[in-house]
Amino acid sequence: MITVTDLRKVYRQGNREVVALDGVSLSVPKGSIHGIVGHSGAGKSTLVRCLTLLDSPTSGSVSINGAELSAARDADLRSARRRIGMIFQHANLMDSRTAAQNVAHPLELVKTPKAAIRSKVAELLKLVGLEGFENAYPSQLSGGQRQRVGIARALASDPDVLLCDEPTSALDPKTTDEILTLIHDLTQRLQLTVLVITHEMQVIKRICDSVSLLEAGRIVEHGPLRDVAADLGGRLSTTLLPLPPAETNGSGTVLEILYSGDSASEPVLTGAARAFGMDLNVLAGSVESLAGTQFGHLRIQLPTGADTASLSRHLTGQGVAVRVVQEETA
Amino acid sequence: MNFIDELMTNPALTNALPKALGETLLMVGVSGAFVLLIGLPLGIFLYTSAPGGLRPMRVTNRIVSDVIVNITRSIPFAILMIALIPVARAITGTSIGALAACVSLTIGTVPFFARLVETSLRDVSSGKIDAALVMGSTRLQIVAKVLVPEALPGLVAAFTTTLVTLVGYSAMAGLTGGGGLGQLAYNYGFQRFDTTVMLVTIVIMVILVQMIQWIGDASARRVDHRSAATAGAKKHRRHEPATAV
Numbered sequence: 001m002i003t004v005t006d007l008r009k010v011y012r013q014g015n016r017e018v019v020a021l022d023g024v025s026l027s028v029p030k031g032s033i034h035g036i037v038g039h040s041g042a043g044k045s046t047l048v049r050c051l052t053l054l055d056s057p058t059s060g061s062v063s064i065n066g067a068e069l070s071a072a073r074d075a076d077l078r079s080a081r082r083r084i085g086m087i088f089q090h091a092n093l094m095d096s097r098t099a100a101q102n103v104a105h106p107l108e109l110v111k112t113p114k115a116a117i118r119s120k121v122a123e124l125l126k127l128v129g130l131e132g133f134e135n136a137y138p139s140q141l142s143g144g145q146r147q148r149v150g151i152a153r154a155l156a157s158d159p160d161v162l163l164c165d166e167p168t169s170a171l172d173p174k175t176t177d178e179i180l181t182l183i184h185d186l187t188q189r190l191q192l193t194v195l196v197i198t199h200e201m202q203v204i205k206r207i208c209d210s211v212s213l214l215e216a217g218r219i220v221e222h223g224p225l226r227d228v229a230a231d232l233g234g235r236l237s238t239t240l241l242p243l244p245p246a247e248t249n250g251s252g253t254v255l256e257i258l259y260s261g262d263s264a265s266e267p268v269l270t271g272a273a274r275a276f277g278m279d280l281n282v283l284a285g286s287v288e289s290l291a292g293t294q295f296g297h298l299r300i301q302l303p304t305g306a307d308t309a310s311l312s313r314h315l316t317g318q319g320v321a322v323r324v325v326q327e328e329t330a
Numbered sequence: 331m332n333f334i335d336e337l338m339t340n341p342a343l344t345n346a347l348p349k350a351l352g353e354t355l356l357m358v359g360v361s362g363a364f365v366l367l368i369g370l371p372l373g374i375f376l377y378t379s380a381p382g383g384l385r386p387m388r389v390t391n392r393i394v395s396d397v398i399v400n401i402t403r404s405i406p407f408a409i410l411m412i413a414l415i416p417v418a419r420a421i422t423g424t425s426i427g428a429l430a431a432c433v434s435l436t437i438g439t440v441p442f443f444a445r446l447v448e449t450s451l452r453d454v455s456s457g458k459i460d461a462a463l464v465m466g467s468t469r470l471q472i473v474a475k476v477l478v479p480e481a482l483p484g485l486v487a488a489f490t491t492t493l494v495t496l497v498g499y500s501a502m503a504g505l506t507g508g509g510g511l512g513q514l515a516y517n518y519g520f521q522r523f524d525t526t527v528m529l530v531t532i533v534i535m536v537i538l539v540q541m542i543q544w545i546g547d548a549s550a551r552r553v554d555h556r557s558a559a560t561a562g563a564k565k566h567r568r569h570e571p572a573t574a575v
Contacts, residue, residue, distance in 0.1 A: 052463075052464050054460055054463060054464070078466040078467070078468065079466065081463070081464055081465065081466040082465070082466040084464060086461070086464045088457060088460070088461060090457060092455070092457040092458050092460065092461040093458075093461075094458060094475075094476060094479065094480055095480060095555050095556045096479040096480050096482060096553070096555055097479070105462075105465060105475065106465040106466070108475070109465060109466055109467055109468075109471055109475075110466075137555040138555075139555055139556055139557050153461075153465075157465070157466070163464075
């Protein structure tokens with residue numbers, strides 16, 4: 001597992017101090033995929049560089065399976081790094097090496113015997129679905145294939161942890177989907193602990209078990225995907241289940257409701273409408289399946305003069321989150 | 331047929347020319363080898379010791395970069411060559427001849443090649459170095475397995491340019507007793523007004539430079555896998571016109 005404790009990184013720019021990471025703590029249990037989302041400038045890149053000690057953190061610690069990474073130097077640091085497999089946005093393959101030679105690269109560093117390298121490379125290329133591309137140079141491969149080579153290379157040293165830095169941000173939607181499926185499958189098959197840093201909500205929705213929102217160097221929201229999605233009005237929930245901007249006509253009260261899991265399978269809305277004998281107008285909605293759970297996020301408008309309070313109580317009683325966005329206007 | 335006869339009978343061409351060509355090749359070859367041997371590590375050092383490099387060494391980098399490389403490069407070769415005569419004598423035991431000229435040729439060209447090496451290495455994307463670091467590479471492994479192989483097309487081109495420069499410098503070295511085609515052109519072409527010798531020397535020099543450039547370009551293409559066009563289409567390239575110099 002990965003544990004990050006109170007990680008801080010301060011850069012000096014002239015006589016100005018720039019705080020890139022302001023006390024980041026997180027922990028990812030073995031076998032799960034944790035996503036870190038944030039806009040550019042939130043500190044994602046700095047976080048990745050500090051996690052692999054490409055940049056040394058100003059304070060705080062990073063440990064992988066209990067081994068302290070931030071305290072390691074030289075040889076210790078190199079052996080610690082071998083337990084991290086890393087995938088980059090642009091794959092960062094060596095252009096002078098073929099696919100097979102790229103995958104062999106981490107193995108050459110520790111003087112693995114040639115025969116062992118050959119069989120390991122063949123096995124890894126098969127694992128990522130690139131049989132027959134052994135002798136292709138990166139320039140002869142597509143973006144998705146290059147990323148597959150990158151994944152095979154990251155797995156070559158049998159790491160405990162897979163660190164993905166914007167793994168699909170340079171890929172088209174279809175390839176993105178294929179790569180995400182691959183990462184997800186590999187995580188389960190090899191019991192990897194995965195940290196994915198991304199700005200794409202799609203990645204979070206597709207493969208993550210838990211998620212953190214990074215903003216201005218701090219984690220402002222975090223939790224299992226299911227919990228953060230169910231948090232009506234929360235920042236992550238709003239991005240995971242987005243609604244178009246409000247556009248109301250009429251004067252009735254406008255509510256936002258969020259239902260999930262069991263309540264999603266029941267007709268909560270029509271049930272409520274029937275119980276209160278009122279017409280509900282759905283203004284906008286977003287329905288998705290996240291982490292195996294069905295989620296619905298709706299914006300509805302009640303007729304003028306409706307009993308908002310008892311309707312809310314009725315819905316809350318059924319496990320639906322309710323929030324008033326606009327009071328009835330006289 | 332006067333000119334042809336002249337080519338066959340002129341003793342400057344029949345006797346002195348083959349010897350001069352041999353001396354030029356010796357100068358270019360020997361100093362080229364030393365430039366590669368000294369300049370490549372020096373260029374790698376300049377790159378890795380720079381601020382933000384693999385192993386930053388502020389003071390040493392400054393000294394090597396500014397003092398040695400820049401000062402040596404700012405002295406015109408003709409002057410450097412004369413200034414280095416005592417050094418050549420100390421190393422080779424003589425101040426004249428092709429071997430003595432190699433000393434000043436090497437010293438004069440190493441900084442030039444080292445700078446070109448440094449520039450080529452800078453073109454290797456930092457992402458590749460990051461990837462290698464995360465794999466657990468040592469600095470030496472990064473140099474040997476990432477920097478040099480990834481920059482190889484640029485390094486080959488840099489060495490080609492350096493060899494061409496050496497051909498030019500070796501001609502200059504001929505003027506201070508280094509021998510070679512430069513001395514031949516000077517002694518016969520200039521001092522004896524032998525236009526034929528001058529012309530023939532020029533033609534040989536042009537062919538020599540063209541050949542170096544042609545071999546260099548071909549080798550650079552061979553080791554270049556950066557774009558799909560060059561990686562996959564080696565065979566079709568043969569029919570393309572040679573690159574002009």
